[in-house]
Ligand SMILES: Nc1ncnc2c1ncn2[C@@H]1O[C@H](COP(=O)(O)OP(=O)(O)OP(=O)(O)O)[C@@H](O)[C@H]1O
């Protein structure tokens with residue numbers, strides 16, 4: 001599973017639709033202070049099922065919806081879609097419990113996309129290849145392909161020292177995630 | 180009171196004597212990671228009477244004494260001297276309680292130096308213009324000339340965000356220091 | 359005393375707004391008292407509005423915006439009650455190039471009344487200094503201090 | 518299970534020592550178990566010895582040395598259990614120029630098996646990227662993403 005595209009609309013400072021293509025190799029994201037770089041990291045974490053407001057740098061989950069500026073009113077919805085290229089070797093050997101909600105034919109599709117939406121009303125939606133599903137299905141898909149646990153593959157701003165300053169018991173968790 | 184010279188020997192990574200002249204204007208300190216830049220800040224805080232091991236990034240006060248390297252043995256003593264140029268307008272109008280330990284003639288001297296020493300044995304010494312005194316005398320001298328409270332004039336590495344992330348009650352303390 | 363706290367608070371707030379607008383090139387900032395009726399015990403909150411954005415609590419800012427806001431407050435306090443010297447240890451680390459330039463410019467101004475000592479890895483900040491000291495550990499684990507010029511920085515200090 | 522934890526721990530420790538020695542150009546590092554007899558509950562400590570210095574607990578390191586040690590451990594874990602992509606948000610901020618170069622070099626190596634996404638203000642890190650996206654807020658408060666070349670960085674993004 002390679003991440004190929006990040007589509008964001010109405011999420012934090014991304015009022016308008018934005019598409020970011022991610023090719024192989026090293027992709028750099030640059031820009032002035034406060035322009036929205038770390039918001040892209042939040043968008044990815046959120047689409048992958050992050051349910052903690054503080055981990056998304058807000059007070060409540062609805063803080064992720066574009067809240068407006070001097071010129072624009074707030075948006076009614078936040079939506080992020082991650083599109084993965086489905087390589088043959090992405091799937092582990094042993095059978096995963098996909099339950100009945102993820103059709104077997106997904107394993108053979110060239111692309112799999114996951115979408116998360118949150119409406120101002122509080123209603124949220126999850127979609128896989130544009131078909132509505134549950135958060136659990138998305139988590140199952142991600143867990144199976146090594147994307148599940150993010151402990152060591154997303155290092156947030158200012159957090160690099162965490163591992164060094166953490167308690168010995170917290171460091172153990174990181175090793176466990178990799179077992 | 181202008182800070183004119185920092186003299187360090189046996190303090191943290193400064194095994195050998197080092198003198199740093201501080202002229203007016205902006206002085207920059209540069210160098211590779213781990214070379215001893217922040218140790219200079221610790222040296223200044225320590226000479227001014229900082230008694231907290233954690234604020235000096237150690238576990239105990241004796242952690243400030245050069246602990247040796249692969250090539251050198253540990254030092255037996257840490258010593259830091261700060262030399263100030265004594266300007267006529269340094270002294271506040273109202274009488275300060277210097278007690279009997281700071282002779283009145285200090286106010287007229289061109290330079291005043293404060294020295295702090297710590298021996299491996301645990302014994303510590305404080306000197307003012309090379310005459311032994313108590314920590315309280317040094318604190319009195321510093322309080323009178325605006326150097327006392329360091330809350331807003333020494334910003335340690337990684338601490339700039341402190342004010343923003345602090346609780347409202349902690350921010351109050353900063354305003355009080357400036358009253 | 360209450361009156362003194364109130365007077366200091368108002369002066370600092372005024373200066374803070376000035377520095378904030380310079381750092382962000384516009385926008386608004388405001389220190390507010392959490393309990394205005396109890397001056398002896400009240401806490402202090404910070405509301406900010408970077409240019410064009412909504413008014414928000416300071417905790418929602420980006421990493422660099424937080425450093426810029428904190429620096430504006432520190433410089434405001436420092437202007438009102440200058441201490442003979444100030445030390446800023448890698449305060450410019452989270453800033454982008456343009457904000458490093460503004461930071462360095464403000465440090466230059468403050469240096470007219472106080473000695474400013476900056477620790478930095480940023481070449482642009484180095485360019486704003488009157489003199490540079492290089493700390494090296496050519497003898498592993500033992501620090502030495504030498505005076506350096508900007509054009510020497512690459513060879514002498516690159517480890 | 519116990520055996521799996523022990524096996525993973527040893528593999529990570531080996532890789533960690535490798536990355537640490539490359540990052541610091543020498544020295545030693547070691548992960549140790551706080552309670553080796555109780556594999557199900559034990560914590561993990563980090564002892565480090567930068568080149569020429571004494572062996573010490575990781576808490577006594579400098580700001581940059583801590584970031585270098587943490588990055589070495591993250592890269593070690595990442596090599597053993599690569600995730601399809603990794604995101605590093607301003608991990609290079611505390612590093613000096615030479616260490617930024619080594620960091621960028623290691624990121625390049627990891628990018629052979631995983632997609633690496635870096636957020637940075639450091640020009641040297643930018644030079645090591647295959648492609649750059651600039652995030653701008655020309656429309657105040659509203660983020661847009663454009664593809665940029667390195668030589669465009671100054672005009673387009675300097676705010
Ligand atoms: N729900 C939201 N609606 C609109 N804007 C938002 C929302 N949440 C956060 N923001 C804005 O996003 C900005 C922060 O963006 P971000 O943290 O991504 O900046 P950055 O590019 O990482 O900057 P730095 O280089 O300083 O780290 C803040 O100014 C904040 O006002």
Ligand SMILES: Nc1ncnc2c1ncn2[C@@H]1O[C@H](COP(=O)(O)OP(=O)(O)OP(=O)(O)O)[C@@H](O)[C@H]1O
Pocket residue numbers: 190191192193210211212213214215216217218219242243244245246247336499567570573577578579580581582611
């Ligand atoms: N008592 C001591 N004796 C010898 N060395 C010490 C002592 N205390 C600390 N050190 C060493 O000082 C080094 C850290 O120095 P310091 O924090 O000043 O680095 P720095 O120049 O600020 O680096 P950075 O740019 O990464 O912030 C550590 O490597 C540590 O081993």
Ligand SMILES: [Mg+2]
Pocket residue numbers: 037038157420421422
């Ligand atoms: Mg950021």
Ligand SMILES: [Mg+2]
Pocket residue numbers: 216217336579580581
């Ligand atoms: Mg430092």
